[in-house]
Amino acid sequence: xxxxxxxxxxxxxxxxxxxxxxxxxxxxxxxxxxxxxxxxxxxxxxxxxxxxxxxxxxxxxxxxxxxxxxxxxxxxxxxxxxxxxxxxxxxxxxxxxxxxxxxxxxxxxxxxxxxxxxxxxxxxxxxxxxxxxxxxxxxxxxxxxxxxxxxxxxxxxxxxxxxxxxxxxxxxxxxxxxxxxxxxxxxxxxxxxxxxxxxxxxxxxxxxxxxxxxxxxxxx
Amino acid sequence: xxxxxxxxxxxxxxxxxxxxxxxxxxxxxxxxxxxxxxxxxxxxxxxxxxxxxxxxxxxxxxxxxxxxxxxxxxxxxxxxxxxxxxxxxxxxxxxxxxxxxxxxxxxxxxxxxxxxxxxxxxxxxxxxxxxxxxxxx
Numbered sequence: 001x002x003x004x005x006x007x008x009x010x011x012x013x014x015x016x017x018x019x020x021x022x023x024x025x026x027x028x029x030x031x032x033x034x035x036x037x038x039x040x041x042x043x044x045x046x047x048x049x050x051x052x053x054x055x056x057x058x059x060x061x062x063x064x065x066x067x068x069x070x071x072x073x074x075x076x077x078x079x080x081x082x083x084x085x086x087x088x089x090x091x092x093x094x095x096x097x098x099x100x101x102x103x104x105x106x107x108x109x110x111x112x113x114x115x116x117x118x119x120x121x122x123x124x125x126x127x128x129x130x131x132x133x134x135x136x137x138x139x140x141x142x143x144x145x146x147x148x149x150x151x152x153x154x155x156x157x158x159x160x161x162x163x164x165x166x167x168x169x170x171x172x173x174x175x176x177x178x179x180x181x182x183x184x185x186x187x188x189x190x191x192x193x194x195x196x197x198x199x200x201x202x203x204x205x206x207x208x209x210x211x212x213x214x215x216x217x218x219x220x
Numbered sequence: 221x222x223x224x225x226x227x228x229x230x231x232x233x234x235x236x237x238x239x240x241x242x243x244x245x246x247x248x249x250x251x252x253x254x255x256x257x258x259x260x261x262x263x264x265x266x267x268x269x270x271x272x273x274x275x276x277x278x279x280x281x282x283x284x285x286x287x288x289x290x291x292x293x294x295x296x297x298x299x300x301x302x303x304x305x306x307x308x309x310x311x312x313x314x315x316x317x318x319x320x321x322x323x324x325x326x327x328x329x330x331x332x333x334x335x336x337x338x339x340x341x342x343x344x345x346x347x348x349x350x351x352x353x354x355x356x357x
Contacts, residue, residue, distance in 0.1 A: 053297050055323040078273060078297035082324070085300075090327055108273065108301060111309055 004029065004067045006052035006083045007074030008039050011099065015071055016043065027061040053082045055090075063087065069095040077105040084114040115144050136218050137210055140202070150178070150204050156218040157197040167191035172212035175205035224249065224286045226272040226302050227293030231318060233258035235290050240265050244288075247281045251293075272302040275309070288314040296321050303333050 001024045005016045008030030016028040020043075028043055029052040030036045036049040050057035052074070063070065070087035072080040080098045087093040100106050100119035109117045129138050130152075141150040155161055161169055166177055166189050177189035181200040187193065195201070195217075203213060221244050225236040228250035236259060240246045247266030248259060256267045270277030272293055283289065289306040291299045296319045303317035316334045319325040325337035 053324070054321065055327070076297070078295065078301050081301050082297040086324075086327065089331070105273065107275065108305065112301075112304060 001025070001068045002062065002065065003027075003069045003071060004052075004058070004061050004063055004087075005071045005073065006080075007072065007099075008032075008035055008047060009073070009075060011073045012071070013039060013042075015073065016046070020046070029057060029061050053079050053086070055086065058083075058086065058091070063091045063093065066091050066093050069093065069097065071097045073097075073099040075101055077101050077108070081105075081108060081112055081114065084109075085112055088114070110144075117144075137214055147206060148204055149207055150202060151210065151213070153201050153203065153213065153217045155195050155197055155199040155201060159197070159217050159219060160215070161195045161217050162197050164195055165191065166193045166195070169195075169216060171216065172205070172209045175203055175209045175213055178202040178204055221245065221287045222247075222282060222285050223288045223290065224278070224281050224283055224306075225290045225292070226250075226278075227291060227299070227318075228255040228258055228267075229292065229294060230258075232290065232292040235292065236265065237263075239290075249277060249281050271298075273298060273305070275305065278302075278305065278310070283310050283312065286310075286312055288312070288316070290316050290318075292318040296324055300324065300328055300333075303328075307333070 005012045005028045016026045019026045028047040031051045039047045070093045072083040084096045084098040087096045097116045098114045100117050103122045138152045179186050179202045223244045223246045225232045226249045228248040236248045249268045253269045268281040291302045306312045306315045322340045325335045329335040
């Protein structure tokens with residue numbers, strides 16, 4: 001695989017190094033002269049000096065071959081957005097991964113149709129929510145491409161679902177239960193699985209169905 | 221008619237003043253509070269201090285009612301993103317964007333942005349002046 005990594009900060013350098021170790025071909029692009037010099041001692045000719053939002057820089061890095069994947073991980077979201085858009089739409093790169101620095105900009109990546117995004121801040125926030133839940137419904141995983149999400153809910157005492165079998169639940173369209181964990185043991189949720197107050201339930205659902213699920217599993 | 225000018229530097233502020241003079245209801249947006257000074261003491265239009273890529277800032281500046289958006293911050297990539305927000309997210313009909321890099325200007329013009337590239341104007345004009353002086357000689 002031939003990968004172009006735009007942005008030679010900590011993330012970019014570590015990604016490039018790991019891909020190289022796995023035997024892939026990599027070109028790393030860094031625009032700051034001093035940082036480029038540091039990287040050169042390790043990456044030699046595999047690191048290029050230049051602004052990866054400039055077409056000639058991308059072309060010199062080999063994007064027109066085309067690259068199999070472009071990884072836009074600079075510290076500026078506007079740059080990652082433009083690199084991603086150029087890679088996909090001008091050069092026909094089949095896979096583009098972009099880093100979201102400010103989670104508020106996630107909607108801009110969605111707007112410009114860059115679906116594979118990574119946000120460290122968002123991941124930390126997700127972990128905090130999981131470890132220190134502020135809400136009774138925790139988002140565990142967002143499957144953007146599939147437009148689905150996996151959530152965790154603790155069945156509330158007195159909720160409509162308590163004492164019912166999964167097949168008896170009026171689950172919203174576009175929502176399914178995956179598993180039920182009780183006293184540390186999880187089992188796959190099948191039609192005959194009975195729910196009890198305090199059960200930790202994993203569910204997969206379309207975004208926007210959370211409220212219906214909440215009404216069923218949480219509320220009195 | 222309402223216009224939004226994102227980026228209130230030399231270019232943006234002059235566009236804002238010109239449009240206001242012609243009767244447009246203009247709001248300028250700039251990251252730096254100091255940019256307001258460029259509009260002069262007699263400025264009666266709006267000014268919002270914030271980043272053009274921040275959708276809330278654009279809303280506060282009235283982008284939902286805007287008939288035209290001019291994007292002229294000092295960053296090409298910011299301009300590219302802001303112009304596409306105006307066009308795709310808010311459906312503004314007239315979005316004009318300044319890009320300094322001719323290569324990106326071409327690509328985004330092909331994709332339907334109304335791009336003004338002063339760099340191209342400069343080199344074309346400079347070359348043209350040289351040609352004109354030679355033909356006079």
